[in-house]
Structure formats: structure tokens, C-alpha cells
Amino acid sequence: MNFTEINDNGTVEGFCLVKNLEVKKTAKGIPYLDLVLTDSSGEIGAKLWDYKEEIYGFIKQNSLLKVRGSISIFNDAPQMRVDRVRLANDSDGVRIEDYVPSAEYSGEAMYSAIVDVVNDFENAQLKTLVMTVLEQNKTAMLYWPAAFKLHHAIRGGLLYHTLSILRMAQSVAEIYPSVEKDLLFSGVILHDIAKIGEFEVSETGIASGYTVEGTLIGHLVKG
Structure with a gap:
């Protein structure tokens, strides 16, 4: 210690x-x-x-x-x-990130990186939709894990996973310029948003199990 x-x-x-x-x-x-x-x-x-x-x-x-x-x-x-x-x-001056498994970037930095992408959308309706969902869930997103035990089951894991997939989608859009970028990026950013509420998560950002809603419905159906 x-x-x-x-x-x-x-x-x-x-x-x-x-x-x-x-x-x-x-x-x-x-x-x-x-x-x-x-x-x-x-x-x-x-x-x-x-x-x-x-x-x-x-x-x-x-x-x-x-x-x-x-x-x-x-x-x-x-x-x-x-x-x-x-x-x-x-x-x-101590940070909880130093005491639990955490994403390598801060929640604020990852959230801001995603918002920067959304702000560049040309489709006003998609921009409004995605920004509304992000703003409604920001507090939880800053520390929420992406899983209970599987991938990115760490503090900030949901944002880290989302941002990683978003970077891949940006590369795909460069290779295939005919892709409707705003729609692709919207799907990526929101694809796991329903994981918020699926797990029992303390302020540490580590899941201790599934909620009743997460067990009976799950993020795939809710999302």
C-alpha cells in the first residue's frame, strides 16, 4: 500500500x-x-x-x-x-481514477472529443438528436463502464469504447466517401447508450451487477 x-x-x-x-x-x-x-x-x-x-x-x-x-x-x-x-x-487532490481500473483518458476529454465530432454534423436533425441524448446522459457517461465483466469493464469504459469505435468509423468514412457520415457516426455514438441503467454502478465507475431492467430487457432492446 x-x-x-x-x-x-x-x-x-x-x-x-x-x-x-x-x-x-x-x-x-x-x-x-x-x-x-x-x-x-x-x-x-x-x-x-x-x-x-x-x-x-x-x-x-x-x-x-x-x-x-x-x-x-x-x-x-x-x-x-x-x-x-x-x-x-x-x-x-486525490482522484478516484487512481484507485480503480480506469480508461486512459479522462471522461471529460473523451466526451468533448465526441461532441466535437457531432458539432461538425451537416444534418441538423441528427445533430440535435445526438446532442440531446449526450447532454441528458453526460453525468453518467463520464464514469460509466461499458460492461459488467467483459470489454472495457472499467471506469469511463463506455466513453472509451464509443470513442474507439467512432475513430474507426471516421477511417471507414475516409475510405468510402459515399457513406453518409452523420448517420454512421450517430449510430456509433448512440449504439451502447442504453447500457446506462443496465448495470448497478457506484461512483467508482465499476459495475457490481445488473439492474432488474438490465437483466429483463437489456441495452440491445432498449437501445
Whole structure:
């Protein structure tokens, strides 16, 4: 884990994502929080003793935290005792993309690249249609994955997949100038838009499963 040692007593601190957590009880019946914390370097088991819901209830799965504590070896594996913890905030300057598998470009950059193509459409009706759909779904598109487990099942994967196919379509249009570019590009940009809502996705941009609608209907029918 990319934690920093802050004193001679072995105390460390750093930022991490909560991969899993469970409230358990000691042999004496005292609640504690059993966690798996992760960052770009790996993961570590952790314990937060004397857990109180009213104090630590903000800790949820996929929360981005700043933690302080000590690391020891338990059952031949490193384990962290968490002494202090809080949610990461904007002033910390940490990005969730650094803690989960993510597209190599930011969501904003990929979205802007697609919008630039749409703005060059000559067909006003298609331009209005595609821009309306993009604007309605922008917030989710910036982090939505393209799949639950298959291709581009990463943060920003939907935009990355869409932009990749769009670049291929642009190459095809250069080879075959008779192709109606606006129609081709519109189909590419919107072909997977119904994946938004198909998966259960947290703010991390990683899908944890399918929604009821995604299971019963799916993006192929909805889209």
C-alpha cells in the first residue's frame, strides 16, 4: 500500500478505497469494522476497533478514505489497525481514477472529443438528436463502464469504447466517401447508450451487477 510513515512509532497514513467491509463482533460482543482497503499498489486487510455507527457510519463500500494507523503481521499477512479515518475531500487532490481500473483518458476529454465530432454534423436533425441524448446522459457517461465483466469493464469504459469505435468509423468514412457520415457516426455514438441503467454502478465507475431492467430487457432492446 502507498502509505507514508509519519513518525518513529510505525504510524502510517494515506488514501485508499474501501473494497469490502463488514461489521463484526469480538468475543466480548464489542462491534468492530472488518475492512479490505485498496489502492493502485494492492490491498490490505484492516480493523477498526470499537466501531460505533453514529461515528463511523460514513464508511461505505467504495468510499475513498484517508486513514491513519499501524501495520502488523497477522496470520502471515499484513494487517492495518485503523486509528483515525475520514472521507477524502476535494482539497486532498486525490482522484478516484487512481484507485480503480480506469480508461486512459479522462471522461471529460473523451466526451468533448465526441461532441466535437457531432458539432461538425451537416444534418441538423441528427445533430440535435445526438446532442440531446449526450447532454441528458453526460453525468453518467463520464464514469460509466461499458460492461459488467467483459470489454472495457472499467471506469469511463463506455466513453472509451464509443470513442474507439467512432475513430474507426471516421477511417471507414475516409475510405468510402459515399457513406453518409452523420448517420454512421450517430449510430456509433448512440449504439451502447442504453447500457446506462443496465448495470448497478457506484461512483467508482465499476459495475457490481445488473439492474432488474438490465437483466429483463437489456441495452440491445432498449437501445
